[in-house]
Amino acid sequence: MSEIVAACTLDPETAAFADASAALARVEATYAALASDGRIFEFESQQPGISPEVADNVSWAYDIRLSSKKGPGRAYYDEMRLQAPGGSCTNCMARDAAALDHYLPKIDFPVVAIQPTNLLPICTACNGTKLKTSATEANEQFLHPFFDRLGPERWMGVTVLEEPSSPTVFEVRRPANWDDTLYERVQNHFERFQLGVLLSQKAGTLMGNHRLAFESFFADALDGDGPAAVRREAARLALSYAAQPQSAWAAAAFEAWSNSTWFCSGGWRMEDDRPLDSAMAHRLAPADSASAG
Known part of the structure:
Protein backbone atom coordinates (compact mmCIF):
# COMPACT_ATOMS: atom_id res chain seq x y z
CA MET A 1 0.00 0.00 0.00
CA SER A 2 2.78 2.46 0.93
CA GLU A 3 4.53 1.85 -2.40
CA ILE A 4 1.34 2.62 -4.32
CA VAL A 5 0.79 5.79 -2.31
CA ALA A 6 4.36 6.87 -3.08
CA ALA A 7 3.93 6.17 -6.80
CA CYS A 8 0.74 8.23 -6.90
CA THR A 9 2.04 11.29 -5.04
CA LEU A 10 4.59 13.02 -7.22
CA ASP A 11 3.50 16.66 -7.12
CA PRO A 12 2.27 19.32 -4.65
CA GLU A 13 -1.38 18.69 -5.61
CA THR A 14 -1.32 15.44 -3.66
CA ALA A 15 0.69 16.61 -0.63
CA ALA A 16 -2.21 16.07 1.79
CA PHE A 17 -2.71 12.59 0.34
CA ALA A 18 0.98 11.73 0.85
CA ASP A 19 0.92 12.97 4.44
CA ALA A 20 -2.02 10.65 5.18
CA SER A 21 -0.10 7.48 4.29
CA ALA A 22 -0.16 6.16 7.87
CA ALA A 23 -3.88 6.88 8.21
CA LEU A 24 -4.57 5.06 4.94
CA ALA A 25 -2.66 2.05 6.29
CA ARG A 26 -4.98 2.03 9.32
CA VAL A 27 -7.98 2.20 7.00
CA GLU A 28 -6.63 -0.81 5.13
CA ALA A 29 -6.35 -2.73 8.42
CA THR A 30 -9.94 -1.83 9.36
CA TYR A 31 -11.15 -3.00 5.95
CA ALA A 32 -9.28 -6.32 6.30
CA ALA A 33 -10.65 -6.97 9.79
CA LEU A 34 -14.24 -6.42 8.68
CA ALA A 35 -13.89 -8.38 5.43
CA SER A 36 -12.26 -11.33 7.20
CA ASP A 37 -15.22 -11.45 9.58
CA GLY A 38 -17.82 -11.25 6.80
CA ARG A 39 -18.81 -7.72 7.82
CA ILE A 40 -17.43 -5.54 5.03
CA PHE A 41 -20.91 -4.01 4.72
CA GLU A 42 -20.15 -2.21 8.01
CA PHE A 43 -17.18 -0.34 6.53
CA GLU A 44 -17.89 3.40 6.59
CA SER A 45 -16.96 5.85 3.86
CA GLN A 46 -15.76 8.44 6.37
CA GLN A 47 -12.75 7.05 8.25
CA PRO A 48 -10.90 8.56 11.26
CA GLY A 49 -7.91 10.64 10.23
CA ILE A 50 -9.04 10.97 6.60
CA SER A 51 -10.38 14.36 5.57
CA PRO A 52 -12.73 14.82 2.58
CA GLU A 53 -9.79 16.45 0.77
CA VAL A 54 -7.62 13.38 1.21
CA ALA A 55 -10.45 11.06 0.15
CA ASP A 56 -10.91 13.13 -3.02
CA ASN A 57 -7.16 12.96 -3.66
CA VAL A 58 -7.18 9.19 -3.32
CA SER A 59 -9.99 8.91 -5.88
CA TRP A 60 -8.15 11.29 -8.21
CA ALA A 61 -4.95 9.29 -7.79
CA TYR A 62 -6.70 6.13 -8.95
CA ASP A 63 -7.99 7.76 -12.14
CA ILE A 64 -4.88 9.75 -13.05
CA ARG A 65 -1.96 8.03 -11.35
CA LEU A 66 -2.87 4.33 -11.04
CA SER A 67 -5.29 3.21 -13.76
CA SER A 68 -4.22 5.63 -16.48
CA LYS A 69 -1.94 3.91 -19.00
CA LYS A 70 0.52 6.79 -18.70
CA GLY A 71 0.24 7.12 -14.92
CA PRO A 72 3.31 6.55 -12.72
CA GLY A 73 1.48 3.82 -10.80
CA ARG A 74 0.26 1.89 -13.84
CA ALA A 75 2.77 -0.93 -13.25
CA TYR A 76 1.05 -1.66 -9.93
CA TYR A 77 -2.36 -1.68 -11.62
CA ASP A 78 -1.17 -4.21 -14.22
CA GLU A 79 0.48 -6.35 -11.55
CA MET A 80 -2.73 -6.53 -9.53
CA ARG A 81 -4.78 -7.38 -12.62
CA LEU A 82 -2.40 -10.18 -13.57
CA GLN A 83 -2.74 -11.75 -10.13
CA ALA A 84 -6.05 -13.25 -11.24
CA PRO A 85 -5.66 -17.07 -11.02
CA GLY A 86 -5.21 -18.33 -14.56
CA GLY A 87 -6.13 -14.87 -15.83
CA SER A 88 -9.77 -15.52 -14.90
CA CYS A 89 -12.26 -13.07 -13.44
CA THR A 90 -12.30 -13.49 -9.65
CA ASN A 91 -16.05 -12.86 -9.69
CA CYS A 92 -17.35 -15.49 -12.14
CA MET A 93 -14.25 -17.72 -12.44
CA ALA A 94 -15.01 -18.32 -16.10
CA ARG A 95 -14.25 -15.28 -18.29
CA ASP A 96 -10.96 -13.45 -18.74
CA ALA A 97 -10.13 -10.65 -16.30
CA ALA A 98 -9.95 -7.44 -18.33
CA ALA A 99 -9.66 -4.76 -15.62
CA LEU A 100 -9.67 -4.04 -11.89
CA ASP A 101 -12.95 -3.43 -10.11
CA HIS A 102 -13.54 -1.67 -6.78
CA TYR A 103 -15.25 -4.13 -4.44
CA LEU A 104 -16.48 -1.12 -2.46
CA PRO A 105 -17.32 1.33 -5.27
CA LYS A 106 -15.02 4.30 -5.70
CA ILE A 107 -17.86 6.80 -5.96
CA ASP A 108 -19.11 5.95 -2.45
CA PHE A 109 -15.85 4.83 -0.82
CA PRO A 110 -13.08 6.99 -2.36
CA VAL A 111 -10.83 6.41 0.65
CA VAL A 112 -10.11 2.81 -0.53
CA ALA A 113 -9.87 3.64 -4.24
CA ILE A 114 -6.21 2.60 -4.53
CA GLN A 115 -6.18 -0.04 -1.77
CA PRO A 116 -4.98 -3.38 -3.28
CA THR A 117 -7.42 -5.51 -1.26
CA ASN A 118 -10.32 -3.46 -2.65
CA LEU A 119 -9.20 -3.90 -6.28
CA LEU A 120 -10.30 -7.18 -7.85
CA PRO A 121 -9.48 -8.57 -11.32
CA ILE A 122 -12.80 -8.74 -13.12
CA CYS A 123 -14.24 -9.42 -16.58
CA THR A 124 -16.13 -6.82 -18.58
CA ALA A 125 -19.50 -8.56 -18.16
CA CYS A 126 -19.28 -8.87 -14.36
CA ASN A 127 -18.04 -5.30 -14.09
CA GLY A 128 -21.06 -4.10 -16.05
CA THR A 129 -23.43 -6.11 -13.84
CA LYS A 130 -21.96 -5.02 -10.53
CA LEU A 131 -21.52 -1.31 -11.32
CA LYS A 132 -21.58 0.68 -8.05
CA THR A 133 -23.55 -1.82 -6.00
CA SER A 134 -22.59 -2.25 -2.34
CA ALA A 135 -24.24 -4.17 0.48
CA THR A 136 -26.13 -2.73 3.44
CA GLU A 137 -26.74 -6.12 5.11
CA ALA A 138 -24.60 -9.20 5.67
CA ASN A 139 -26.44 -11.49 3.25
CA GLU A 140 -26.21 -8.91 0.42
CA GLN A 141 -22.41 -8.96 0.28
CA PHE A 142 -20.89 -10.30 -2.91
CA LEU A 143 -18.15 -12.85 -2.40
CA HIS A 144 -14.73 -11.33 -1.84
CA PRO A 145 -11.98 -13.57 -3.29
CA PHE A 146 -9.30 -12.23 -0.95
CA PHE A 147 -11.20 -12.84 2.29
CA ASP A 148 -14.09 -15.28 1.90
CA ARG A 149 -13.23 -18.92 2.54
CA LEU A 150 -15.92 -21.33 1.40
CA GLY A 151 -14.15 -24.41 2.73
CA PRO A 152 -12.90 -27.59 1.04
CA GLU A 153 -16.30 -29.21 0.59
CA ARG A 154 -17.72 -29.07 -2.94
CA TRP A 155 -20.47 -26.45 -3.02
CA MET A 156 -21.02 -26.18 -6.75
CA GLY A 157 -23.63 -28.75 -7.70
CA VAL A 158 -24.02 -30.04 -11.25
CA THR A 159 -26.89 -32.04 -12.71
CA VAL A 160 -26.38 -33.83 -16.04
CA LEU A 161 -29.39 -33.69 -18.35
CA GLU A 162 -29.93 -36.83 -20.40
CA GLU A 163 -30.05 -34.98 -23.70
CA PRO A 164 -27.65 -34.84 -26.67
CA SER A 165 -24.21 -33.51 -25.65
CA SER A 166 -25.08 -34.00 -21.96
CA PRO A 167 -25.89 -30.37 -21.03
CA THR A 168 -25.46 -29.42 -17.38
CA VAL A 169 -27.35 -27.43 -14.77
CA PHE A 170 -25.20 -25.62 -12.18
CA GLU A 171 -26.54 -24.69 -8.76
CA VAL A 172 -25.40 -23.90 -5.21
CA ARG A 173 -25.44 -26.87 -2.84
CA ARG A 174 -24.99 -26.00 0.81
CA PRO A 175 -22.10 -27.71 2.66
CA ALA A 176 -22.73 -28.68 6.27
CA ASN A 177 -20.29 -26.09 7.65
CA TRP A 178 -21.99 -23.03 6.07
CA ASP A 179 -24.18 -20.81 8.20
CA ASP A 180 -27.35 -19.22 6.85
CA THR A 181 -25.69 -15.92 5.99
CA LEU A 182 -22.88 -17.44 3.95
CA TYR A 183 -25.34 -19.67 2.10
CA GLU A 184 -27.49 -16.65 1.22
CA ARG A 185 -24.44 -14.68 0.12
CA VAL A 186 -23.28 -17.41 -2.25
CA GLN A 187 -26.77 -17.85 -3.66
CA ASN A 188 -27.20 -14.10 -4.18
CA HIS A 189 -23.79 -13.87 -5.85
CA PHE A 190 -24.62 -16.85 -8.08
CA GLU A 191 -27.96 -15.39 -9.12
CA ARG A 192 -26.88 -11.74 -9.48
CA PHE A 193 -24.12 -12.62 -11.94
CA GLN A 194 -26.14 -15.40 -13.62
CA LEU A 195 -23.40 -17.91 -13.00
CA GLY A 196 -25.71 -20.87 -13.56
CA VAL A 197 -26.30 -19.86 -17.18
CA LEU A 198 -22.69 -18.83 -17.76
CA LEU A 199 -21.15 -22.01 -16.36
CA SER A 200 -23.59 -24.23 -18.25
CA GLN A 201 -22.52 -22.50 -21.46
CA LYS A 202 -18.85 -22.87 -20.59
CA ALA A 203 -19.37 -26.54 -19.76
CA GLY A 204 -21.05 -27.05 -23.14
CA THR A 205 -18.00 -25.65 -24.90
CA LEU A 206 -15.73 -27.77 -22.73
CA MET A 207 -17.64 -30.92 -23.62
CA GLY A 208 -17.47 -30.03 -27.31
CA ASN A 209 -13.69 -29.88 -27.01
CA HIS A 210 -13.52 -33.37 -25.47
CA ARG A 211 -16.32 -35.14 -27.35
CA LEU A 212 -14.16 -36.86 -29.97
CA ALA A 213 -11.69 -37.95 -27.29
CA PHE A 214 -14.51 -39.67 -25.38
CA GLY A 226 -16.28 -48.54 -23.31
CA PRO A 227 -18.43 -46.98 -20.56
CA ALA A 228 -15.83 -47.77 -17.91
CA ALA A 229 -13.07 -46.26 -20.06
CA VAL A 230 -15.08 -43.06 -20.49
CA ARG A 231 -15.83 -42.94 -16.77
CA ARG A 232 -12.14 -43.24 -15.91
CA GLU A 233 -11.17 -40.46 -18.33
CA ALA A 234 -13.89 -38.10 -17.07
CA ALA A 235 -12.82 -38.77 -13.46
CA ARG A 236 -9.18 -38.12 -14.40
CA LEU A 237 -10.12 -34.80 -16.00
CA ALA A 238 -12.13 -33.84 -12.89
CA LEU A 239 -9.04 -34.34 -10.73
CA SER A 240 -6.86 -32.44 -13.17
CA TYR A 241 -9.15 -29.39 -13.29
CA ALA A 242 -9.66 -29.47 -9.51
CA ALA A 243 -5.97 -28.63 -9.08
CA GLN A 244 -6.68 -25.06 -10.23
CA PRO A 245 -9.13 -22.97 -8.16
CA GLN A 246 -10.36 -21.02 -11.18
CA SER A 247 -11.34 -24.31 -12.85
CA ALA A 248 -13.58 -25.55 -10.02
CA TRP A 249 -16.61 -25.34 -12.31
CA ALA A 250 -14.91 -27.58 -14.91
CA ALA A 251 -13.92 -30.09 -12.22
CA ALA A 252 -17.53 -30.17 -10.99
CA ALA A 253 -18.81 -30.76 -14.53
CA PHE A 254 -16.44 -33.65 -15.26
CA GLU A 255 -17.17 -35.22 -11.88
CA ALA A 256 -20.90 -35.11 -12.66
CA TRP A 257 -20.32 -36.59 -16.12
CA SER A 258 -18.13 -39.36 -14.68
CA ASN A 259 -20.92 -40.28 -12.23
CA SER A 260 -23.56 -40.47 -14.96
CA THR A 261 -24.07 -43.95 -16.35
CA TRP A 262 -26.04 -42.43 -19.22
CA PHE A 263 -23.17 -40.11 -20.14
CA CYS A 264 -20.53 -42.85 -19.94
CA SER A 265 -22.64 -45.02 -22.23
CA GLY A 266 -22.55 -42.43 -25.03
CA GLY A 267 -24.38 -39.38 -23.67
CA TRP A 268 -21.61 -37.05 -24.83
CA ARG A 269 -22.73 -37.46 -28.45
CA MET A 270 -24.64 -34.77 -30.30
CA GLU A 271 -28.11 -35.38 -31.69
CA ASP A 272 -26.88 -35.83 -35.26
CA ASP A 273 -23.95 -38.12 -34.38
CA ARG A 274 -23.88 -41.60 -35.82
CA PRO A 275 -22.57 -43.59 -32.85
CA LEU A 276 -19.17 -45.13 -33.44
CA ASP A 277 -19.29 -44.90 -37.26
CA SER A 278 -16.45 -42.38 -37.54
CA ALA A 279 -14.44 -43.77 -34.67
CA MET A 280 -14.61 -47.35 -35.96
CA ALA A 281 -14.19 -46.65 -39.69
CA HIS A 282 -10.41 -47.03 -39.57
CA ARG A 283 -10.81 -50.41 -37.88
CA LEU A 284 -13.53 -51.85 -40.11
CA ALA A 285 -12.13 -50.86 -43.51
CA PRO A 286 -8.97 -53.03 -43.41
CA ALA A 287 -10.91 -56.06 -42.10
CA ASP A 288 -13.53 -55.75 -44.84
CA SER A 289 -10.84 -55.41 -47.49
CA ALA A 290 -9.08 -58.53 -46.24
CA SER A 291 -12.30 -60.53 -46.33
CA ALA A 292 -13.01 -59.41 -49.87
CA GLY A 293 -9.52 -60.51 -50.99
Missing part, protein backbone atom coordinates in the same frame (compact mmCIF):
# COMPACT_ATOMS: atom_id res chain seq x y z
CA GLU A 215 -15.63 -41.33 -28.60
CA SER A 216 -12.12 -42.62 -29.10
CA PHE A 217 -11.85 -43.93 -25.52
CA PHE A 218 -15.18 -45.67 -25.97
CA ALA A 219 -14.21 -47.23 -29.31
CA ASP A 220 -10.74 -48.34 -28.27
CA ALA A 221 -11.87 -50.11 -25.10
CA LEU A 222 -11.80 -53.91 -25.20
CA ASP A 223 -14.45 -56.43 -24.21
CA GLY A 224 -17.29 -53.91 -24.06
CA ASP A 225 -15.43 -51.80 -21.50
Whole structure:
Protein backbone atom coordinates (compact mmCIF):
# COMPACT_ATOMS: atom_id res chain seq x y z
CA MET A 1 0.00 0.00 0.00
CA SER A 2 2.78 2.46 0.93
CA GLU A 3 4.53 1.85 -2.40
CA ILE A 4 1.34 2.62 -4.32
CA VAL A 5 0.79 5.79 -2.31
CA ALA A 6 4.36 6.87 -3.08
CA ALA A 7 3.93 6.17 -6.80
CA CYS A 8 0.74 8.23 -6.90
CA THR A 9 2.04 11.29 -5.04
CA LEU A 10 4.59 13.02 -7.22
CA ASP A 11 3.50 16.66 -7.12
CA PRO A 12 2.27 19.32 -4.65
CA GLU A 13 -1.38 18.69 -5.61
CA THR A 14 -1.32 15.44 -3.66
CA ALA A 15 0.69 16.61 -0.63
CA ALA A 16 -2.21 16.07 1.79
CA PHE A 17 -2.71 12.59 0.34
CA ALA A 18 0.98 11.73 0.85
CA ASP A 19 0.92 12.97 4.44
CA ALA A 20 -2.02 10.65 5.18
CA SER A 21 -0.10 7.48 4.29
CA ALA A 22 -0.16 6.16 7.87
CA ALA A 23 -3.88 6.88 8.21
CA LEU A 24 -4.57 5.06 4.94
CA ALA A 25 -2.66 2.05 6.29
CA ARG A 26 -4.98 2.03 9.32
CA VAL A 27 -7.98 2.20 7.00
CA GLU A 28 -6.63 -0.81 5.13
CA ALA A 29 -6.35 -2.73 8.42
CA THR A 30 -9.94 -1.83 9.36
CA TYR A 31 -11.15 -3.00 5.95
CA ALA A 32 -9.28 -6.32 6.30
CA ALA A 33 -10.65 -6.97 9.79
CA LEU A 34 -14.24 -6.42 8.68
CA ALA A 35 -13.89 -8.38 5.43
CA SER A 36 -12.26 -11.33 7.20
CA ASP A 37 -15.22 -11.45 9.58
CA GLY A 38 -17.82 -11.25 6.80
CA ARG A 39 -18.81 -7.72 7.82
CA ILE A 40 -17.43 -5.54 5.03
CA PHE A 41 -20.91 -4.01 4.72
CA GLU A 42 -20.15 -2.21 8.01
CA PHE A 43 -17.18 -0.34 6.53
CA GLU A 44 -17.89 3.40 6.59
CA SER A 45 -16.96 5.85 3.86
CA GLN A 46 -15.76 8.44 6.37
CA GLN A 47 -12.75 7.05 8.25
CA PRO A 48 -10.90 8.56 11.26
CA GLY A 49 -7.91 10.64 10.23
CA ILE A 50 -9.04 10.97 6.60
CA SER A 51 -10.38 14.36 5.57
CA PRO A 52 -12.73 14.82 2.58
CA GLU A 53 -9.79 16.45 0.77
CA VAL A 54 -7.62 13.38 1.21
CA ALA A 55 -10.45 11.06 0.15
CA ASP A 56 -10.91 13.13 -3.02
CA ASN A 57 -7.16 12.96 -3.66
CA VAL A 58 -7.18 9.19 -3.32
CA SER A 59 -9.99 8.91 -5.88
CA TRP A 60 -8.15 11.29 -8.21
CA ALA A 61 -4.95 9.29 -7.79
CA TYR A 62 -6.70 6.13 -8.95
CA ASP A 63 -7.99 7.76 -12.14
CA ILE A 64 -4.88 9.75 -13.05
CA ARG A 65 -1.96 8.03 -11.35
CA LEU A 66 -2.87 4.33 -11.04
CA SER A 67 -5.29 3.21 -13.76
CA SER A 68 -4.22 5.63 -16.48
CA LYS A 69 -1.94 3.91 -19.00
CA LYS A 70 0.52 6.79 -18.70
CA GLY A 71 0.24 7.12 -14.92
CA PRO A 72 3.31 6.55 -12.72
CA GLY A 73 1.48 3.82 -10.80
CA ARG A 74 0.26 1.89 -13.84
CA ALA A 75 2.77 -0.93 -13.25
CA TYR A 76 1.05 -1.66 -9.93
CA TYR A 77 -2.36 -1.68 -11.62
CA ASP A 78 -1.17 -4.21 -14.22
CA GLU A 79 0.48 -6.35 -11.55
CA MET A 80 -2.73 -6.53 -9.53
CA ARG A 81 -4.78 -7.38 -12.62
CA LEU A 82 -2.40 -10.18 -13.57
CA GLN A 83 -2.74 -11.75 -10.13
CA ALA A 84 -6.05 -13.25 -11.24
CA PRO A 85 -5.66 -17.07 -11.02
CA GLY A 86 -5.21 -18.33 -14.56
CA GLY A 87 -6.13 -14.87 -15.83
CA SER A 88 -9.77 -15.52 -14.90
CA CYS A 89 -12.26 -13.07 -13.44
CA THR A 90 -12.30 -13.49 -9.65
CA ASN A 91 -16.05 -12.86 -9.69
CA CYS A 92 -17.35 -15.49 -12.14
CA MET A 93 -14.25 -17.72 -12.44
CA ALA A 94 -15.01 -18.32 -16.10
CA ARG A 95 -14.25 -15.28 -18.29
CA ASP A 96 -10.96 -13.45 -18.74
CA ALA A 97 -10.13 -10.65 -16.30
CA ALA A 98 -9.95 -7.44 -18.33
CA ALA A 99 -9.66 -4.76 -15.62
CA LEU A 100 -9.67 -4.04 -11.89
CA ASP A 101 -12.95 -3.43 -10.11
CA HIS A 102 -13.54 -1.67 -6.78
CA TYR A 103 -15.25 -4.13 -4.44
CA LEU A 104 -16.48 -1.12 -2.46
CA PRO A 105 -17.32 1.33 -5.27
CA LYS A 106 -15.02 4.30 -5.70
CA ILE A 107 -17.86 6.80 -5.96
CA ASP A 108 -19.11 5.95 -2.45
CA PHE A 109 -15.85 4.83 -0.82
CA PRO A 110 -13.08 6.99 -2.36
CA VAL A 111 -10.83 6.41 0.65
CA VAL A 112 -10.11 2.81 -0.53
CA ALA A 113 -9.87 3.64 -4.24
CA ILE A 114 -6.21 2.60 -4.53
CA GLN A 115 -6.18 -0.04 -1.77
CA PRO A 116 -4.98 -3.38 -3.28
CA THR A 117 -7.42 -5.51 -1.26
CA ASN A 118 -10.32 -3.46 -2.65
CA LEU A 119 -9.20 -3.90 -6.28
CA LEU A 120 -10.30 -7.18 -7.85
CA PRO A 121 -9.48 -8.57 -11.32
CA ILE A 122 -12.80 -8.74 -13.12
CA CYS A 123 -14.24 -9.42 -16.58
CA THR A 124 -16.13 -6.82 -18.58
CA ALA A 125 -19.50 -8.56 -18.16
CA CYS A 126 -19.28 -8.87 -14.36
CA ASN A 127 -18.04 -5.30 -14.09
CA GLY A 128 -21.06 -4.10 -16.05
CA THR A 129 -23.43 -6.11 -13.84
CA LYS A 130 -21.96 -5.02 -10.53
CA LEU A 131 -21.52 -1.31 -11.32
CA LYS A 132 -21.58 0.68 -8.05
CA THR A 133 -23.55 -1.82 -6.00
CA SER A 134 -22.59 -2.25 -2.34
CA ALA A 135 -24.24 -4.17 0.48
CA THR A 136 -26.13 -2.73 3.44
CA GLU A 137 -26.74 -6.12 5.11
CA ALA A 138 -24.60 -9.20 5.67
CA ASN A 139 -26.44 -11.49 3.25
CA GLU A 140 -26.21 -8.91 0.42
CA GLN A 141 -22.41 -8.96 0.28
CA PHE A 142 -20.89 -10.30 -2.91
CA LEU A 143 -18.15 -12.85 -2.40
CA HIS A 144 -14.73 -11.33 -1.84
CA PRO A 145 -11.98 -13.57 -3.29
CA PHE A 146 -9.30 -12.23 -0.95
CA PHE A 147 -11.20 -12.84 2.29
CA ASP A 148 -14.09 -15.28 1.90
CA ARG A 149 -13.23 -18.92 2.54
CA LEU A 150 -15.92 -21.33 1.40
CA GLY A 151 -14.15 -24.41 2.73
CA PRO A 152 -12.90 -27.59 1.04
CA GLU A 153 -16.30 -29.21 0.59
CA ARG A 154 -17.72 -29.07 -2.94
CA TRP A 155 -20.47 -26.45 -3.02
CA MET A 156 -21.02 -26.18 -6.75
CA GLY A 157 -23.63 -28.75 -7.70
CA VAL A 158 -24.02 -30.04 -11.25
CA THR A 159 -26.89 -32.04 -12.71
CA VAL A 160 -26.38 -33.83 -16.04
CA LEU A 161 -29.39 -33.69 -18.35
CA GLU A 162 -29.93 -36.83 -20.40
CA GLU A 163 -30.05 -34.98 -23.70
CA PRO A 164 -27.65 -34.84 -26.67
CA SER A 165 -24.21 -33.51 -25.65
CA SER A 166 -25.08 -34.00 -21.96
CA PRO A 167 -25.89 -30.37 -21.03
CA THR A 168 -25.46 -29.42 -17.38
CA VAL A 169 -27.35 -27.43 -14.77
CA PHE A 170 -25.20 -25.62 -12.18
CA GLU A 171 -26.54 -24.69 -8.76
CA VAL A 172 -25.40 -23.90 -5.21
CA ARG A 173 -25.44 -26.87 -2.84
CA ARG A 174 -24.99 -26.00 0.81
CA PRO A 175 -22.10 -27.71 2.66
CA ALA A 176 -22.73 -28.68 6.27
CA ASN A 177 -20.29 -26.09 7.65
CA TRP A 178 -21.99 -23.03 6.07
CA ASP A 179 -24.18 -20.81 8.20
CA ASP A 180 -27.35 -19.22 6.85
CA THR A 181 -25.69 -15.92 5.99
CA LEU A 182 -22.88 -17.44 3.95
CA TYR A 183 -25.34 -19.67 2.10
CA GLU A 184 -27.49 -16.65 1.22
CA ARG A 185 -24.44 -14.68 0.12
CA VAL A 186 -23.28 -17.41 -2.25
CA GLN A 187 -26.77 -17.85 -3.66
CA ASN A 188 -27.20 -14.10 -4.18
CA HIS A 189 -23.79 -13.87 -5.85
CA PHE A 190 -24.62 -16.85 -8.08
CA GLU A 191 -27.96 -15.39 -9.12
CA ARG A 192 -26.88 -11.74 -9.48
CA PHE A 193 -24.12 -12.62 -11.94
CA GLN A 194 -26.14 -15.40 -13.62
CA LEU A 195 -23.40 -17.91 -13.00
CA GLY A 196 -25.71 -20.87 -13.56
CA VAL A 197 -26.30 -19.86 -17.18
CA LEU A 198 -22.69 -18.83 -17.76
CA LEU A 199 -21.15 -22.01 -16.36
CA SER A 200 -23.59 -24.23 -18.25
CA GLN A 201 -22.52 -22.50 -21.46
CA LYS A 202 -18.85 -22.87 -20.59
CA ALA A 203 -19.37 -26.54 -19.76
CA GLY A 204 -21.05 -27.05 -23.14
CA THR A 205 -18.00 -25.65 -24.90
CA LEU A 206 -15.73 -27.77 -22.73
CA MET A 207 -17.64 -30.92 -23.62
CA GLY A 208 -17.47 -30.03 -27.31
CA ASN A 209 -13.69 -29.88 -27.01
CA HIS A 210 -13.52 -33.37 -25.47
CA ARG A 211 -16.32 -35.14 -27.35
CA LEU A 212 -14.16 -36.86 -29.97
CA ALA A 213 -11.69 -37.95 -27.29
CA PHE A 214 -14.51 -39.67 -25.38
CA GLU A 215 -15.63 -41.33 -28.60
CA SER A 216 -12.12 -42.62 -29.10
CA PHE A 217 -11.85 -43.93 -25.52
CA PHE A 218 -15.18 -45.67 -25.97
CA ALA A 219 -14.21 -47.23 -29.31
CA ASP A 220 -10.74 -48.34 -28.27
CA ALA A 221 -11.87 -50.11 -25.10
CA LEU A 222 -11.80 -53.91 -25.20
CA ASP A 223 -14.45 -56.43 -24.21
CA GLY A 224 -17.29 -53.91 -24.06
CA ASP A 225 -15.43 -51.80 -21.50
CA GLY A 226 -16.28 -48.54 -23.31
CA PRO A 227 -18.43 -46.98 -20.56
CA ALA A 228 -15.83 -47.77 -17.91
CA ALA A 229 -13.07 -46.26 -20.06
CA VAL A 230 -15.08 -43.06 -20.49
CA ARG A 231 -15.83 -42.94 -16.77
CA ARG A 232 -12.14 -43.24 -15.91
CA GLU A 233 -11.17 -40.46 -18.33
CA ALA A 234 -13.89 -38.10 -17.07
CA ALA A 235 -12.82 -38.77 -13.46
CA ARG A 236 -9.18 -38.12 -14.40
CA LEU A 237 -10.12 -34.80 -16.00
CA ALA A 238 -12.13 -33.84 -12.89
CA LEU A 239 -9.04 -34.34 -10.73
CA SER A 240 -6.86 -32.44 -13.17
CA TYR A 241 -9.15 -29.39 -13.29
CA ALA A 242 -9.66 -29.47 -9.51
CA ALA A 243 -5.97 -28.63 -9.08
CA GLN A 244 -6.68 -25.06 -10.23
CA PRO A 245 -9.13 -22.97 -8.16
CA GLN A 246 -10.36 -21.02 -11.18
CA SER A 247 -11.34 -24.31 -12.85
CA ALA A 248 -13.58 -25.55 -10.02
CA TRP A 249 -16.61 -25.34 -12.31
CA ALA A 250 -14.91 -27.58 -14.91
CA ALA A 251 -13.92 -30.09 -12.22
CA ALA A 252 -17.53 -30.17 -10.99
CA ALA A 253 -18.81 -30.76 -14.53
CA PHE A 254 -16.44 -33.65 -15.26
CA GLU A 255 -17.17 -35.22 -11.88
CA ALA A 256 -20.90 -35.11 -12.66
CA TRP A 257 -20.32 -36.59 -16.12
CA SER A 258 -18.13 -39.36 -14.68
CA ASN A 259 -20.92 -40.28 -12.23
CA SER A 260 -23.56 -40.47 -14.96
CA THR A 261 -24.07 -43.95 -16.35
CA TRP A 262 -26.04 -42.43 -19.22
CA PHE A 263 -23.17 -40.11 -20.14
CA CYS A 264 -20.53 -42.85 -19.94
CA SER A 265 -22.64 -45.02 -22.23
CA GLY A 266 -22.55 -42.43 -25.03
CA GLY A 267 -24.38 -39.38 -23.67
CA TRP A 268 -21.61 -37.05 -24.83
CA ARG A 269 -22.73 -37.46 -28.45
CA MET A 270 -24.64 -34.77 -30.30
CA GLU A 271 -28.11 -35.38 -31.69
CA ASP A 272 -26.88 -35.83 -35.26
CA ASP A 273 -23.95 -38.12 -34.38
CA ARG A 274 -23.88 -41.60 -35.82
CA PRO A 275 -22.57 -43.59 -32.85
CA LEU A 276 -19.17 -45.13 -33.44
CA ASP A 277 -19.29 -44.90 -37.26
CA SER A 278 -16.45 -42.38 -37.54
CA ALA A 279 -14.44 -43.77 -34.67
CA MET A 280 -14.61 -47.35 -35.96
CA ALA A 281 -14.19 -46.65 -39.69
CA HIS A 282 -10.41 -47.03 -39.57
CA ARG A 283 -10.81 -50.41 -37.88
CA LEU A 284 -13.53 -51.85 -40.11
CA ALA A 285 -12.13 -50.86 -43.51
CA PRO A 286 -8.97 -53.03 -43.41
CA ALA A 287 -10.91 -56.06 -42.10
CA ASP A 288 -13.53 -55.75 -44.84
CA SER A 289 -10.84 -55.41 -47.49
CA ALA A 290 -9.08 -58.53 -46.24
CA SER A 291 -12.30 -60.53 -46.33
CA ALA A 292 -13.01 -59.41 -49.87
CA GLY A 293 -9.52 -60.51 -50.99
